[in-house]
Amino acid sequence: MRKFTLFFTLLSILSLNLPAQSHHLMPVPRRVEWPAGQFRLDKQFTLTVSKSAPENLIAAADRFMRRLDGRTGLFLLQIESDFIRNDNLPKEANLDIQVERKGKLELGEDESYQLKVDADGITLTATTDFGAMHGLETLLQLLEVDADGYYFPAVQIEDEPRFPWRGLMIDVARHFEPMHVLKRNLDAMASVKLNVFHFHLTEDQGWRFESKKFPKLHEMGSDGLYYTQDEMRDLVAYAADRGIRVVPEFDVPGHSTALLVGYPELASAPGPYTIERKAGIMDPTLNPTIDATYDLLDTLFKEVTDIFPDVYFHIGGDENNGKQWDQNADIQAYMKANKIADNHALQTEFNRRILKTLTSYGKKMMGWDEILQPDLPKDAVIHSWRGKEALYAAAKDGYQAVLSNGYYIDLCKPTDHHYLNDPLPASMTADLTADQKARILGGEATMWGELVTPLTMDSRIWPRTAAIAERLWSPESVKDVDDMYRRLGVISLQLEELGLLHIASREMIMRKLCRGPHTEPLRVLLDVVEPLKGYERNPASKFYKMLSPMSLFADAAGPDAAGARIFRAQVQAYLANPTPENKAVIRAQLLAWRDNHAQLKPIIDRSPVLKEVEQLSANLALISGLSIAVMDEVRPYEDTMDAAFEAAKEQGGRTELMVVDAIQELIKE
Numbered sequence: 001m002r003k004f005t006l007f008f009t010l011l012s013i014l015s016l017n018l019p020a021q022s023h024h025l026m027p028v029p030r031r032v033e034w035p036a037g038q039f040r041l042d043k044q045f046t047l048t049v050s051k052s053a054p055e056n057l058i059a060a061a062d063r064f065m066r067r068l069d070g071r072t073g074l075f076l077l078q079i080e081s082d083f084i085r086n087d088n089l090p091k092e093a094n095l096d097i098q099v100e101r102k103g104k105l106e107l108g109e110d111e112s113y114q115l116k117v118d119a120d121g122i123t124l125t126a127t128t129d130f131g132a133m134h135g136l137e138t139l140l141q142l143l144e145v146d147a148d149g150y151y152f153p154a155v156q157i158e159d160e161p162r163f164p165w166r167g168l169m170i171d172v173a174r175h176f177e178p179m180h181v182l183k184r185n186l187d188a189m190a191s192v193k194l195n196v197f198h199f200h201l202t203e204d205q206g207w208r209f210e211s212k213k214f215p216k217l218h219e220m221g222s223d224g225l226y227y228t229q230d231e232m233r234d235l236v237a238y239a240a241d242r243g244i245r246v247v248p249e250f251d252v253p254g255h256s257t258a259l260l261v262g263y264p265e266l267a268s269a270p271g272p273y274t275i276e277r278k279a280g281i282m283d284p285t286l287n288p289t290i291d292a293t294y295d296l297l298d299t300l301f302k303e304v305t306d307i308f309p310d311v312y313f314h315i316g317g318d319e320n321n322g323k324q325w326d327q328n329a330d331i332q333a334y335m336k337a338n339k340i341a342d343n344h345a346l347q348t349e350f351n352r353r354i355l356k357t358l359t360s361y362g363k364k365m366m367g368w369d370e371i372l373q374p375d376l377p378k379d380a381v382i383h384s385w386r387g388k389e390a391l392y393a394a395a396k397d398g399y400q401a402v403l404s405n406g407y408y409i410d411l412c413k414p415t416d417h418h419y420l421n422d423p424l425p426a427s428m429t430a431d432l433t434a435d436q437k438a439r440i441l442g443g444e445a446t447m448w449g450e451l452v453t454p455l456t457m458d459s460r461i462w463p464r465t466a467a468i469a470e471r472l473w474s475p476e477s478v479k480d481v482d483d484m485y486r487r488l489g490v491i492s493l494q495l496e497e498l499g500l501l502h503i504a505s506r507e508m509i510m511r512k513l514c515r516g517p518h519t520e521p522l523r524v525l526l527d528v529v530e531p532l533k534g535y536e537r538n539p540a541s542k543f544y545k546m547l548s549p550m551s552l553f554a555d556a557a558g559p560d561a562a563g564a565r566i567f568r569a570q571v572q573a574y575l576a577n578p579t580p581e582n583k584a585v586i587r588a589q590l591l592a593w594r595d596n597h598a599q600l601k602p603i604i605d606r607s608p609v610l611k612e613v614e615q616l617s618a619n620l621a622l623i624s625g626l627s628i629a630v631m632d633e634v635r636p637y638e639d640t641m642d643a644a645f646e647a648a649k650e651q652g653g654r655t656e657l658m659v660v661d662a663i664q665e666l667i668k669e
């Protein structure tokens with residue numbers, strides 16, 4: 001038995017070329033040391049929390065115990081007094097958590113922690129409860145298993161974040177996301193040490209905030225899908241318990257059709273307005289030249305600030321196309337009379353008035369990078385989405401700034417694209433002073449909602465956002481892509497423990513599409529396709545509107561097709577080193593793809609919803625067969641084959657095959 005274990009351990013170390021101490025921590029801590037030894041876990045495992053600890057840390061410690069128990073099945077202690085505040089402990093606690101004080105839920109609060117594991121026990125120390133909670137997440141990621149059971153490896157960690165603003169934005173306006181979906185995503189955020197939930201609440205396509213002062217906002221602008229004020233307060237408290245700030249966004253003056261459904265008199269062109277069903281940049285825009293607009297926003301924003309205590313308040317400000325302003329004679333006359341040169345200047349004036357309101361409520365105004373115009377007061381925060389230029393320009397100009405350009409997870413780009421997107425790469429920021437760099441607060445992954453529903457949203461956010469979380473937490477030098485993917489595979493499964501559907505939703509969609517549990521041939525195809533990237537999947541809202549079905553093939557496809565990534569690596573290995581063994585691996589894969597279509601075809605024949613991918617499947621079979629024939633020297637590569645490879649690049653079901661180039665590269669001189 002021992003020999004076997006040793007053999008397999010050696011084998012896995014050699015064949016995967018892993019470092020001997022290959023942990024799966026994500027984000028990677030600032031400093032880690034691995035002394036020899038381990039702490040073995042048994043069902044008597046106890047923990048204690050310092051007497052001064054705030055209540056939410058007690059609750060967090062309890063959640064930690066339950067998650068540990070869920071993973072190990074040890075039936076750990078579960079009576080609160082068994083492990084709280086050292087009162088009733090049957091023995092000295094195995095995990096001792098010491099914090100100095102309750103953290104303030106504000107930007108820049110101390111989130112550091114120190115974790116020490118040795119054979120005798122575990123100590124977790126932190127200045128604040130937020131730091132301690134980060135440490136508990138690290139500890140859960142450290143759990144290992146061997147033939148004798150579960151253990152924590154001996155370790156010494158000193159950890160703190162690189163950036164203070166590490167966020168996830170969820171757009172709940174294009175598609176409504178129920179509270180329980182948001183809560184499980186808050187749990188996931190906490191598990192990878194993200195600390196800002198940016199709540200994008202309003203859009204052309206929906207108004208999700210219950211307003212007691214202006215009930216027509218949610219009654220007419222939401223299809224009945226909105227959050228009550230109590231629900232939002234509850235969400236804020238839930239996030240706060242996990243050390244997560246909530247920053248609400250009310251997008252003005254553009255992206256405001258849903259507001260104008262109930263209040264068309266505030267628009268820059270006559271109504272009536274209806275809730276927008278298409279995606280894109282829309283014309284409806286608030287009229288910035290009438291007092292009624294500010295009267296509503298002043299009163300509404302007071303209501304909002306009563307619910308969202310965070311200092312930061314996001315006003316959107318993006319993608320105002322100015323068409324309604326250009327066509328409104330009163331607005332043009334106003335601009336002339338007030339010497340306002342253009343629409344940008346008019347929007348800046350609008351922003352200044354909003355800023356005044358928000359300042360009077362004790363808030364700091366944040367907006368997308370369009371708000372960065374001459375005369376914008378310096379206490380506004382710039383949220384860069386169109387490029388990093390705005391980020392650095394803002395910082396040089398004296399503004400604080402947050403990066404989302406490069407973190408648009410709705411665009412279905414692979415994880416490494418986001419992972420390598422550093423907010424402050426040494427190469428681009430050499431000319432920034434230390435003060436200017438310090439104004440770059442961090443970044444946010446942005447989950448825009450045009451193409452996601454509660455069924456698929458988790459799969460668009462996770463696990464990729466864990467890699468973004470690492471980019472924002474860990475030192476810049478942590479950027480080994482292969483190692484990131486290795487750890488991400490482990491973290492992804494751990495995220496499922498929090499109730500996320502990012503893996504399960506694919507299975508559910510496949511069963512529906514296949515009209516039964518036999519889904520394997522569809523999975524083979526799904527493993528090598530990705531949804532069309534960028535804005536290609538739905539240009540000009542041609543293929544999808546807001547009520548379109550989003551439980552089809554493309555929705556089961558993921559942005560990081562694992563089968564394709566593995567195959568591409570195998571092809572590179574084979575081309576570099578064309579041994580019979582390397583060839584056999586590839587040949588077996590091509591054979592499986594060549595023969596898969598014959599297995600998928602009968603399923604498609606009885607499930608018309610899958611017709612849209614029949615050609616895709618046939619194309620994969622065809623190019624795989626051609627490739628085998630050439631590799632086996634049954635026939636030479638012929639120019640006519642180029643057409644087959646070109647055809648295989650055509651989309652099917654709004655997805656594309658991610659192995660076409662690799663298969664062609666194998667055989668084309």
Ligand code: ACM
Nearest residue numbers: 318319368385448
């Ligand atoms: C944006 O993506 N319009 C901020």
